Each structure stands twice: as structure tokens, then as C-alpha cells.
Amino acid sequence: MTTYESTYETTGDRRGDLLDPLCPTRQLLDRVGAKWTSMAVKVLAEAAPGELRFAELRRRIPGISQKMLSVTLQSLVRDGLAERRVEPTVPPAVHYRLTDLGLSLEGPLAALREWAETHMAQIDRNNRLAEEVGRS
Amino acid sequence: MTTYESTYETTGDRRGDLLDPLCPTRQLLDRVGAKWTSMAVKVLAEAAPGELRFAELRRRIPGISQKMLSVTLQSLVRDGLAERRVEPTVPPAVHYRLTDLGLSLEGPLAALREWAETHMAQIDRNNRLAEEVGRS
DNA sequence: CGGCATCCCGCAAGATACTG
DNA sequence: CAGTATCTTGCGGGATGCCG
Numbered sequence: 228m229t230t231y232e233s234t235y236e237t238t239g240d241r242r243g244d245l246l247d248p249l250c251p252t253r254q255l256l257d258r259v260g261a262k263w264t265s266m267a268v269k270v271l272a273e274a275a276p277g278e279l280r281f282a283e284l285r286r287r288i289p290g291i292s293q294k295m296l297s298v299t300l301q302s303l304v305r306d307g308l309a310e311r312r313v314e315p316t317v318p319p320a321v322h323y324r325l326t327d328l329g330l331s332l333e334g335p336l337a338a339l340r341e342w343a344e345t346h347m348a349q350i351d352r353n354n355r356l357a358e359e360v361g362r363s
Numbered sequence: 364m365t366t367y368e369s370t371y372e373t374t375g376d377r378r379g380d381l382l383d384p385l386c387p388t389r390q391l392l393d394r395v396g397a398k399w400t401s402m403a404v405k406v407l408a409e410a411a412p413g414e415l416r417f418a419e420l421r422r423r424i425p426g427i428s429q430k431m432l433s434v435t436l437q438s439l440v441r442d443g444l445a446e447r448r449v450e451p452t453v454p455p456a457v458h459y460r461l462t463d464l465g466l467s468l469e470g471p472l473a474a475l476r477e478w479a480e481t482h483m484a485q486i487d488r489n490n491r492l493a494e495e496v497g498r499s
Numbered sequence: 500c501g502g503c504a505t506c507c508c509g510c511a512a513g514a515t516a517c518t519g
Numbered sequence: 520c521a522g523t524a525t526c527t528t529g530c531g532g533g534a535t536g537c538c539g
Contacts, residue, residue: 251479251480251483251484252401252475252476252479252480253398253402254479254483254486255475255478255479255483256395256396256398256401256475256479257396257398259392259395259396259475260392260393260395260396260397260398261396261511261512262389262392262393262396262511262512263512265388265392266389280520280521281520281521281522282520282521292512292513292514293521293522294512294513294514294522294523295511295512295513296522297521297522297523298511298512304493305489305490305493306486306489306490307485307486307489308486313521317519317520318519318520318521319519319520319521319522320520320521321520321521321522328482328485328486331478331482332478332482334474334478335471335474335475335477335478336475338470338471338474338475339388339391339392339395339471339472339474339475340388340391341471342391342467342468342470342471343387343388343390343391343392344387344388346464346467346468347387347390347391348387349443349464350442350443350444350464353441353442353443354441354442357440357441397531398531398532399532416500416501417500417501417502418500418501428532428533428534429501429502430502430503430532430533430534431531431532431533433501433502433503434531434532449501452500453500453539454500454501454539455500455501455502455539456500456501457500457501457502
């Protein structure tokens, strides 16, 4: 655990200076929460160790725009989670596949997904219940 | 797996209608990616099965504003992940604790955290490398 | 103490159009 | 085919101030 807890307790009100741009968990969650990243990782992981072309990825991620897929893949490549391979034909064919690092992320992500699928129905029920209570 | 894959493959371009507001994974990731939710769950989980007061939570989550802590806790309570207990003193003391459901989320979240702490340094290195390449 | 109401801003992300 | 470029918007979230 590299995140903060014991510190700051006694210091009172010195919030606002160091904040937390360093916390690795925060950084990761920002990326995972980026709305498409986790989907892309999932789809690529399902195809692993094979590759997928841009258009193929787009087809497998319903609702994603050309732009967001492009941006998301660039981010994955920059992070070293995915690799880009261009076949020099005309028109060019671009293939993507997860790196070992990317694949290693799929495990934790899958755990979260499983949790979601198991419990989201309950959570929805809780929300509807809270809504009714709120109206009273 | 309740998420989509085999569908949409043959239908071509019918994106934009059903999109995905139903996908439980997406819903969960939206909440987890909400920048403070995961932190709050973590801190509450560390205190479990004990409770934490509002101000105490604020102290343990460096950088969070009063508003965001409030909003985040409300969200957790609505989802049934946490419970709120008000002690009718003056001024009132409000205590929060995770429900069993909330606690069950901590496992998958901790896995993600562990992954982050293990690999974020490498990812940062990858990014710096990509930046250098980009300048060439 | 533990909020809620209000105002405000930046950025993620959608729509659209163009290119090697 | 696989992208960039540009414009635009929604809303997450910060700051501030008031209330029971």
C-alpha cells in the first residue's frame, strides 16, 4: 500500500498543496474510468494472443466513435498496455494486440466485472428503494 | 459475462440506439472512476467493521472537498454500499460504515490497487519513452 | 458538525468533416 | 482503412457561502 493514511491525521488542515497526482491507484482508476479503456482491454484480451484490426475493434465495442477508439488505443499504446502493428499495404491494415502488461491488467478488471454482474441488480434495487424513500 | 460481443457483429451499423446504459460493468466503472468513490470505500473498509465520522473520513482522504465527500457518501448510501447513522446530539454526529455489499467490493478494488502499485512505475516509464519517440 | 445551495470552469467526449 | 482536425457541449467537480 503506497496510498496515504497514517499521515495527515495529526496535521489538521494542510490539504490542497500536495494533493495526490502521484497516487498510482488514482492514476490507474482515472484511466480505467475513462469510459472506453476497460472495454477495449476486455475485447483485446478476449482476442489474445491474437490481434484485432481497427474496424474489428470498433465493431466489437458498440457505441464507440471512431475518435474515441483512436484516442483510447493511443492511450493504451503509450502506456505500453497494447501494441500497434501496421501492415504496409494500400490501404494500410493496422493491428492491435495487448502486451503482457495489458494482459496482466485483464485479471483484476475481470474480477471487477464479475462483481458488477453479480451485484448490480441489487444495487439498482437499492437505488429505486432510496428514490421512493426520498419522495416521502 | 453479460456484456456484448457476439451481437452487433453481423448487423453492421446499428450503433447509436441501444448504446449501453444497461451494461452493469459500465455502470460500476462509472462509479468507481468517480475519482473519490474507490478512496472512500478503501478508507471505510480499513476501518471496518467500525464506523467513521464525516470529519474523520475527510481527514483520511487527503484532497477531498467537503462537497465531494458529501456527494460520494450519498452515492454509496443510495447504492447500499454504506450506511449512515446519525447520533441525535447537538451538534449531531454522523457515522458511516460499509455494508456487507460494500465490503464485498473492497476485494476486487484491492486487486486493482495492487496491480496499480505493482505496475504504475513501469507505465510511467513507458509514457516517458513514448514522449521521447514522439519528439524525434 | 455536517451538510446543502449556488456559481463557475475545465476537460472528457460527441458530432462532423477532411486526408494519406 | 484508419485515422487526424476542429468545433461544441455536458457535467464532474472546485470554491464559496449559508443553515439546522
